[in-house]
């Protein structure tokens with residue numbers, strides 16, 4: 001897993017996605033900033049055993065562990 005370090009808040013992140021999640025605001029107007037500890041916790045982010053911030057469990061998998069309703073409908077249609 002790649003580790004991302006933020007020079008702004010001096011936290012490390014287990015992935016670029018986790019890093020991206022803690023940076024909010026618009027690039028224009030110079031409003032880009034780090035979330036506070038409370039805001040990160042509110043998003044479901046947590047620290048792993050290495051002290052790196054990780055994504056909420058729901059966002060670590062790109063593919064949902066369950067079939068989406070839409071896909072089930074498509075498969076039913078094919079069976080007909």
Ligand SMILES: [Zn+2]
Pocket residue numbers: 006007008009010011022033034035
């Ligand atoms: Zn930061």
